[in-house]
Amino acid sequence: xxxxxxxxxxxxxxxxxxxxxxxxxxxxxxxxxxxxxxxxxxxxxxxxxxxxxxxxxxxxxxxxxxxxxxxxxxxxxxxxxxxxxxxxxxxxxxxxxxxxxxxxxxxxxxxxxxxxxxxxxxxxxxxxxxxxxxxxxxxxxxxxxxxxxxxxxxxxxxxxxxxxxxxxxxxxxxxxxxxxxxxxxxxxxxxxxxxxxxxxxxxxxxxxxxxxxxxxxxxxxxxxxxxxxxxxxxxxxxxxxxxxxxxxxxxxxxxxxxxxxxxxxxxxxxxxxxxxxxxxxxxxxxxxxxxxxxxxxxxxxxxxxxxxxxxxxxxxxxxxxxxxxxxxxxxxxxxxxxxxxxxxxxxxxxxxxxxxxxxxxxxxxxxxxxxxxxxxxxxxxxxxxxxxxxxxxxxxxxxxxxxxxxxxxxxxxxxxxxxxxxxxxxxxxxxxxxxxxxxxxxxxxxxxxxxxxxxxxxxxxxxxxxxxxxxxxxxxxxxxxxxxxxxxxxxxxxxxxxxxxxxxxxxxxxxxxxxxxxxxxxxxxxxxxxxxxxxxxxxxxxxxxxxxxxxxxxxxxxxxxxxxxxxxxxxxxxxxxxxxxxxxxxxxxxx
Numbered sequence: 001x002x003x004x005x006x007x008x009x010x011x012x013x014x015x016x017x018x019x020x021x022x023x024x025x026x027x028x029x030x031x032x033x034x035x036x037x038x039x040x041x042x043x044x045x046x047x048x049x050x051x052x053x054x055x056x057x058x059x060x061x062x063x064x065x066x067x068x069x070x071x072x073x074x075x076x077x078x079x080x081x082x083x084x085x086x087x088x089x090x091x092x093x094x095x096x097x098x099x100x101x102x103x104x105x106x107x108x109x110x111x112x113x114x115x116x117x118x119x120x121x122x123x124x125x126x127x128x129x130x131x132x133x134x135x136x137x138x139x140x141x142x143x144x145x146x147x148x149x150x151x152x153x154x155x156x157x158x159x160x161x162x163x164x165x166x167x168x169x170x171x172x173x174x175x176x177x178x179x180x181x182x183x184x185x186x187x188x189x190x191x192x193x194x195x196x197x198x199x200x201x202x203x204x205x206x207x208x209x210x211x212x213x214x215x216x217x218x219x220x221x222x223x224x225x226x227x228x229x230x231x232x233x234x235x236x237x238x239x240x241x242x243x244x245x246x247x248x249x250x251x252x253x254x255x256x257x258x259x260x261x262x263x264x265x266x267x268x269x270x271x272x273x274x275x276x277x278x279x280x281x282x283x284x285x286x287x288x289x290x291x292x293x294x295x296x297x298x299x300x301x302x303x304x305x306x307x308x309x310x311x312x313x314x315x316x317x318x319x320x321x322x323x324x325x326x327x328x329x330x331x332x333x334x335x336x337x338x339x340x341x342x343x344x345x346x347x348x349x350x351x352x353x354x355x356x357x358x359x360x361x362x363x364x365x366x367x368x369x370x371x372x373x374x375x376x377x378x379x380x381x382x383x384x385x386x387x388x389x390x391x392x393x394x395x396x397x398x399x400x401x402x403x404x405x406x407x408x409x410x411x412x413x414x415x416x417x418x419x420x421x422x423x424x425x426x427x428x429x430x431x432x433x434x435x436x437x438x439x440x441x442x443x444x445x446x447x448x449x450x451x452x453x454x455x456x457x458x459x460x461x462x463x464x465x466x467x468x469x470x471x472x473x474x475x476x477x478x479x480x481x482x483x484x485x486x487x488x489x490x491x492x493x494x495x496x497x498x499x500x501x502x503x504x505x506x507x508x509x510x511x512x513x514x515x516x517x518x519x520x521x522x523x524x525x526x527x528x529x530x531x532x533x534x535x536x537x538x539x540x541x542x543x544x545x546x547x548x549x550x551x552x553x554x555x556x557x558x559x560x561x562x563x564x565x566x567x568x569x570x571x572x573x574x575x576x577x578x579x580x581x582x583x584x585x586x587x588x589x590x591x
Contacts, residue, residue: 007025008025008026008027009025009026009027010027011026011027012026012027013026013027013028014026016028112160112163112164112167113163114130114133114134114137114163114166114167115130115167116129116130116133116167116170116171116174117167117171119171119174119175121178122174123174123178123179123181123182124174124181124182129170129174132170132185132186132189133166133167133170135189136166136169136170136185136188136189136192137162137163137166139189139192139193139195140157140162140165140166140192141162143192143195143197143200144156144157144162144200146197146200147197147200147201154208155201155204155205155208169188170185173185173188176346176347177345177346177347179347180308180342180344180345183342183345184335184345187335187336187337187345188335188336190336191335191336194336205534205537206537206538227531227554227557227558227561228561229557229560229561229564230561230564230565230568231560231564231574233380233407233408234380234577235574235576235577236407236557236560237380237381237382237406237407237484237577238380238577238578238579239560239563239564239579240382240484240486240505240556240560241484242563242579243484243505243510243556243559243560243563244484244503244504244505245504245505245506245509247502249509250491250504252517253491253506253508253509253517254356254491254492254495255490255491255494255495255504256358256361256367256494256495256500257500258500259362259366259367259368259369259500260358260359260362260366260367264358264359264362265359265362265363265366267359268357268359268360268362268363269363271360272360272363276289277289277290277291277292278290279351279353280353281304281307281309281351281352281353282352282353282354282391282396283307283309283311283348283351283352284307284308284309284343284344284351286304286307286351287304288302288303288304288351288353289302289303289304290302290353290393291303291393292393292394292421292422293393293422294422301350301393301422301424302350302351302393302424304350304351306347306348306349306350307347307348307349307350307351307352308343308344308346308347309343309344309346309348310332310334310335310337310344310345310346311334311345311346311429312332312333312334313332313333314330314331314332314339315330315331315333316329316330316331317331332345334346348425349425350424350425351424352391352396352424352425352427353391353395353396354391354395354396355394355395355396356495358495360395361495361498362498364394364395364420365420365468365469365498366498367498367499367500368472368498368499368500369481369499369500369501370476370479370480370481370483370499370500370501370502371476372480372481373480380577381405381406381478381483382405382406382407382483382484382485382486382505383403383404383405383406383412383478383479383483383484383485383486384403384404384405384406384409384486384487384549384550384552384553385401385402385403385475385485385486385487385490385493385549386402386487386488386493386545386546386548386549386552387400387401387402387492387493387496387497387545388400388402388427388430388431388432388433388543388545389427389431389492389496390419390423390425390426390427390431390433391423391424391425391426391427392419392420392421392422392423392424393421393422393424394419394420394421395421396496397419397420397421397468397496398417398419398468398471398496398497399416399417399419399426399431399433400414400415400416400417400431400432400433400462400545401413401414401415401417401471401474401475401497401545402414402545402546402548402549403475403478403549404546404549404550404553406484406486406553406556406557407553407557409550409553411546412478413474413475413478414462414463414545414546415444415462415463415464415465415471415474416433416437416438416441416462416463416464416465417464417465417467417468417470417471418438418464418465418466418467419468420467420468428542429542430542430543431542431543432538432541432542432543432544432545433542434542437462438464440461441461441462441463441464442461442462442463442464443463443464444463444464444465444470444474468496468497468498471497472497472498472499475497475499479501481501481502481503482503483503484503484504484505485501485503485504485505486505486507486552486553486556487505487506487507487549487552488506488507488508488523488526488548488551488552488555489506489507489508489520489523490504490506490508491506505556507523507526507552507555507556507559508520508521510555510556510559511526511530511555511559523535523536523548523551523552523555524536526555527551527554527555530555530558531554531555531558533551533554535547535548535551536548567579570582
């Protein structure tokens with residue numbers, strides 16, 4: 001230890017006045033010997049008295065007078081003290097001085113920056129995520145600036161909404177698909193770079209439909225096209241006889257026109273037993289095994305682990321130039337990725353399968369013909385039907401059944417259906433049926449007057465029946481073999497309900513694809529093309545079977561209008577519910 005020779009005598013002891021050393025090397029001066037320091041609070045620096053003239057500029061320890069030695073509590077959170085005008089005086093104020101004035105802080109809006117949200121097990125480094133979010137944000141800003149139409153102001157996003165949108169989109173990809181995070185987000189950026197204004201508006205409409213009230217979406221859509229047929233309701237129903245599908249063509253379009261024999265069903269049973277539960281996944285096309293009733297070892301319903309797939313079908317891009325005759329590889333609409341590039345952009349917890357063979361369908365639940373009735377539901381009636389299906393251990397089963405009257409669109413039936421097999425995937429992205437719908441559903445048998453009309457603003461709770469056969473019997477109450485049954489791709493709905501019905505009006509057959517089967521127009525495309533109306537805008541929330549049933553009915557009404565205009569031009573006439581062709585010589589209808 002070196003001896004002190006007074007090198008530290010001019011420095012105040014850090015422990016004064018509680019220093020217990022008998023020979024301390026620091027100075028122990030009284031408070032009166034210390035000159036008050038001049039502090040410039042406004043500039044945040046020391047005065048000239050605190051600068052050592054013989055050494056570098058440095059801050060000295062400030063010793064306050066005894067009168068100001070009391071502790072001043074810090075200002076409360078959310079408040080600030082009034083600015084001090086005279087620094088030294090405010091430090092030397094006595095305990096009798098008035099307290100500082102306290103004023104409330106003005107409310108501040110939290111500004112969000114392009115900083116990725118913290119998640120557990122991030123799929124990429126923080127710097128990489130920032131770069132990708134910035135690229136997404138740049139493209140979103142570019143597309144947002146192109147929305148100039150004053151009538152579409154609801155589609156425009158504020159600067160903060162653009163930042164939040166980019167952050168949420170990146171976070172969703174990082175959480176749902178961490179294994180293929182970089183691949184999917186790069187494809188998303190590429191899609192945004194190539195995206196046109198019309199596609200961007202369509203995406204915004206989907207987001208609004210998912211998050212905003214229905215009234216907000218209605219303001220962004222064009223006025224629905226009014227369908228005028230020039231016929232009364234009874235005449236429109238009578239006209240449907242000219243649109244009925246031919247019985248000989250039903251089997252070619254996927255319908256089951258007759259009940260299957262016991263021999264065919266027995267043959268299907270032998271095939272199922274020989275397969276031992278092995279099926280092909282309807283999404284990724286891989287083979288896996290199904291365990292109805294769960295596997296004894298671990299309680300699993302399926303084998304094969306997770307399913308990686310594309311939720312959208314591949315399609316070939318249209319040539320921008322008629323002279324461009326080169327080969328174009330098909331791409332997926334969900335991620336704008338070519339068929340050869342990736343096995344999928346979405347992951348599911350299990351594989352699923354679908355049964356299309358009538359024999360196997362009849363093995364699970366027999367087909368049944370529409371029973372005749374002596375008393376029909378009404379003198380003139382047609383029914384629009386739409387069903388939603390979900391994946392179970394028995395294939396693609398009925399989970400919601402909806403029927404509306406045509407042409408007025410009144411509700412006839414709308415129930416959830418409890419499937420026969422264990423649920424693998426409700427297919428909510430398309431069916432619109434979620435687990436909470438089953439949890440909140442009311443029993444169909446327990447109907448009270450109060451529950452018939454839900455209160456304004458409350459979410460409607462659907463009824464539920466305990467099996468597909470009960471749902472089918474409820475539908476039969478509104479049908480006879482002569483009742484026209486209207487729908488889009490009705491073969492899927494009738495096969496799910498196991499119904500054989502002779503009077504079919506299918507919009508797939510009324511508006512065929514120019515290249516023929518198996519190509520078909522979707523309901524959404526047909527509604528946009530012929531009625532300039534947007535349907536199925538729920539995005540990831542799925543479809544509404546009641547909306548789809550009424551949309552199919554509107555397409556049929558449009559077809560009736562177009563056909564009747566042509567027939568009237570050719571000389572056809574109507575009387576009551578009958579239609580008469582032109583007679584030779586231009587005579588009118590017979591008296």
